[in-house]
Amino acid sequence: MLRTVKPRNARSKRAFVARQPKEVEDPRTCIFVKGTHTGEIVTQAMKELMALKRPNALAFNKKNEVRPFDTASTSETTLEFWSAKNDASLFLIGQSTKKRPNGLTFVRMFDGRVLDIIEFGVEKLVGMAEFKTPKCTPGNKPLLHFASDLFETHPRFIQLKSMLISFFNGETIESICLPGIEHVISITLSPTPTTLTTDVTDTNPEDLTSLPKVHIRAYTIKLKASGTRIPKVGLVPMGPSLDLVLRRHQAPDPDLLKQSLRRPKLKKQDVEKGVGKKRKNMEVDEMGDLRGRVHVGKQDLSKLQTRKMKGLKSRFDEEDVEEMDVDQEDVEGMDVDQEDTPLQTKKQRT
Amino acid sequence: MDVSSILGSLGNTLQDDTDLEEGNYILDTGYLTVTNTTPIDVELYNENIDEYIEQNARDSTQRLIGALFRLPTTSSPDGPLAMLPPPTSLLPREKPLPKPKELTKWEKFAAAKGIQKKVREKKVWDEEKQEWVARWGWKGKNKEAETQWIHEVPANADVDHDPRKVARDERKARVAKNERQRLQNLAHASGSSSKTSDRKREIDRTLATTRVSTASMGKFDRQLEGEKKPRGLKRKFDPAEASAEQEKQSALALLSRLDSDARKMRKNPESNDSSALNVRKAIRSVSKGQGGVALARKLDSGKSSKKSRR
Numbered sequence: 001m002l003r004t005v006k007p008r009n010a011r012s013k014r015a016f017v018a019r020q021p022k023e024v025e026d027p028r029t030c031i032f033v034k035g036t037h038t039g040e041i042v043t044q045a046m047k048e049l050m051a052l053k054r055p056n057a058l059a060f061n062k063k064n065e066v067r068p069f070d071t072a073s074t075s076e077t078t079l080e081f082w083s084a085k086n087d088a089s090l091f092l093i094g095q096s097t098k099k100r101p102n103g104l105t106f107v108r109m110f111d112g113r114v115l116d117i118i119e120f121g122v123e124k125l126v127g128m129a130e131f132k133t134p135k136c137t138p139g140n141k142p143l144l145h146f147a148s149d150l151f152e153t154h155p156r157f158i159q160l161k162s163m164l165i166s167f168f169n170g171e172t173i174e175s176i177c178l179p180g181i182e183h184v185i186s187i188t189l190s191p192t193p194t195t196l197t198t199d200v201t202d203t204n205p206e207d208l209t210s211l212p213k214v215h216i217r218a219y220t221i222k223l224k225a226s227g228t229r230i231p232k233v234g235l236v237p238m239g240p241s242l243d244l245v246l247r248r249h250q251a252p253d254p255d256l257l258k259q260s261l262r263r264p265k266l267k268k269q270d271v272e273k274g275v276g277k278k279r280k281n282m283e284v285d286e287m288g289d290l291r292g293r294v295h296v297g298k299q300d301l302s303k304l305q306t307r308k309m310k311g312l313k314s315r316f317d318e319e320d321v322e323e324m325d326v327d328q329e330d331v332e333g334m335d336v337d338q339e340d341t342p343l344q345t346k347k348q349r350t
Numbered sequence: 351m352d353v354s355s356i357l358g359s360l361g362n363t364l365q366d367d368t369d370l371e372e373g374n375y376i377l378d379t380g381y382l383t384v385t386n387t388t389p390i391d392v393e394l395y396n397e398n399i400d401e402y403i404e405q406n407a408r409d410s411t412q413r414l415i416g417a418l419f420r421l422p423t424t425s426s427p428d429g430p431l432a433m434l435p436p437p438t439s440l441l442p443r444e445k446p447l448p449k450p451k452e453l454t455k456w457e458k459f460a461a462a463k464g465i466q467k468k469v470r471e472k473k474v475w476d477e478e479k480q481e482w483v484a485r486w487g488w489k490g491k492n493k494e495a496e497t498q499w500i501h502e503v504p505a506n507a508d509v510d511h512d513p514r515k516v517a518r519d520e521r522k523a524r525v526a527k528n529e530r531q532r533l534q535n536l537a538h539a540s541g542s543s544s545k546t547s548d549r550k551r552e553i554d555r556t557l558a559t560t561r562v563s564t565a566s567m568g569k570f571d572r573q574l575e576g577e578k579k580p581r582g583l584k585r586k587f588d589p590a591e592a593s594a595e596q597e598k599q600s601a602l603a604l605l606s607r608l609d610s611d612a613r614k615m616r617k618n619p620e621s622n623d624s625s626a627l628n629v630r631k632a633i634r635s636v637s638k639g640q641g642g643v644a645l646a647r648k649l650d651s652g653k654s655s656k657k658s659r660r
Binding site: 020021022023025026028089108109110111115141142143144145146147148149151152161162165166169170172173174175176177178179180181184186188189190191192212215217219221223229230231232233234235237241252257259260261262264 | 374376380381383384385387388389390391392395400403406407408410411412414415416418419420423426428429430431432433434436440441442443444446447
């Protein structure tokens with residue numbers, strides 16, 4: 001594999017540090033790889049997707065023999081090598097064969113190893129150029145829209161959603177410039193077939209005809225004044241528009257997935273902001289001061305320390321109590337609490 | 351009249367928003383993502399796919415934009431910045447979490463004592479020169495004692511006392527000490543056991559051995575104050591109930607040990623040599639521990655004298 005060399009000067013050290021794991025990660029870089037044969041459609045589809053993914057995209061223009069689903073081949077090590085070399089953790093492999101025409105394969109990596117793979121077939125493609133409409137700025141962050149209940153229920157589509165968020169928008173950002181929002185990418189499924197609606201677990205996962213199609217569309221957003229703070233949204237098709245069918249897939253290895261889903265510990269600041277675990281009775285006021293509320297338990301006044309006098313000592317206590325008991329027997333319906341009243345009050349009474 | 355119409359239109363737009371609230375939308379503003387979980391309408395879909403998708407996308411985007419515009423904002427030269435909450439959906443990371451940096455010995459101590467880190471300025475004020483000079487490095491303040499042209503020499507100093515050399519050696523020793531500590535911290539952070547810890551363990555083991563190496567096995571030795579009782583091996587017993595498979599394995603292991611070569615050797619040592627005499631032992635005994643060669647030499651040279659003496 002790749003040699004790991006200790007950086008010897010400041011520039012190479014900066015480059016080295018930039019590749020080290022970070023708590024808040026950069027967007028994933030995607031490598032677009034051509035397989036042994038790519039038809040016109042696949043080539044164009046990759047070009048269009050690359051236009052959306054730019055600038056975090058890298059194109060391999062030569063043909064490469066990669067078959068990510070073929071575990072017997074060296075494809076996996078090849079992918080790992082490319083990933084390490086280019087510091088990229090996503091691959092889009094285009095491959096057209098007689099058995100699987102116009103195939104697009106998304107490969108996602110974690111820690112330099114293949115995490116999961118999804119394969120699509122391109123059924124229909126309309127490029128950006130065919131829509132004579134304004135386009136978004138390259139590198140602008142898209143909004144994402146998923147439409148179907150399957151994105152929450154069916155494992156294949158949960159994986160698909162996760163993969164596409166990783167591909168288009170998998171970056172944690174703190175803030176976004178509201179007037180800078182330019183486009184939305186919509187991923188819609190075709191109507192759910194009845195075989196899927198009846199019972200999800202019953203269907204054969206390899207029976208691909210039962211799975212609905214995936215429509216990927218991109219629109220530019222026009223914000224119109226609505227009279228309120230929230231503008232009205234108008235959409236203009238921008239392209240590309242892709243109709244895809246699901247083919248093979250490889251689910252993530254549970255151990256690797258568990259590792260990859262580990263989150264950093266929340267910072268103290270976040271906890272105070274209320275992002276993390278809720279802290280009771282604590283709040284940060286407008287001045288930035290931490291304010292707390294303290295609940296004091298109910299006070300037991302009988303144990304209150306009063307003035308210390310010889311006459312109030314406990315050894316003088318017993319006979320008084322006996323006297324009190326005698327007194328209390330006479331009085332009907334005496335309150336129980338009053339038995340414990342401090343000594344001095346008793347004294348006054350006797 | 352005008353006002354009422356305006357209010358009416360405002361009411362309508364508000365109504366629109368609340369309508370959208372009711373749908374099955376899952377928002378993840380951290381990833382700018384909206385999921386519409388309403389099942390796809392077959393009729394509308396079949397009528398015109400693209401139009402249906404666009405309509406669906408428009409509704410969802412309206413919802414998402416609404417949520418984004420409702421977020422707290424800060425102003426920037428390019429317009430309002432919406433402060434996004436952290437994402438709710440879990441995405442796999444690209445690389446594992448970074449390992450926390452190992453603290454140095456000083457940092458640990460400082461944390462325990464609550465000592466705050468303060469930044470030392472690089473320049474210090476030189477009263478004599480009336481200017482700021484570097485604390486260290488070229489023309490550094492720390493080399494002052496070495497570079498000044500006149501020195502105070504103590505009265506009892508040696509003839510060859512060189513105050514410049516003394517100052518320089520002190521400085522060099524400080525640098526060397528710092529470097530040594532840095533390397534120790536590095537070694538500690540990398541997790542390899544250091545020399546000192548190895549040595550400590552060795553000393554502990556030796557001490558434990560010597561304590562039981564007296565005639566009374568340490569029983570009647572005078573104890574030092576604060577000396578702890580030596581901790582021996584704790585006896586461990588296998589559970590009385592074990593699975594049949596485990597029992598079988600342990601029994602087989604025992605049997606194989608009974609029949610092992612080592613045991614056979616102990617039973618009848620040197621089975622190939624039939625004589626009862628242990629030659630090696632005999633030679634050692636006769637030569638009084640000096641060996642066979644010495645014995646032969648002695649026999650050769652001092653046959654007569656030995657005899658006469660006897």
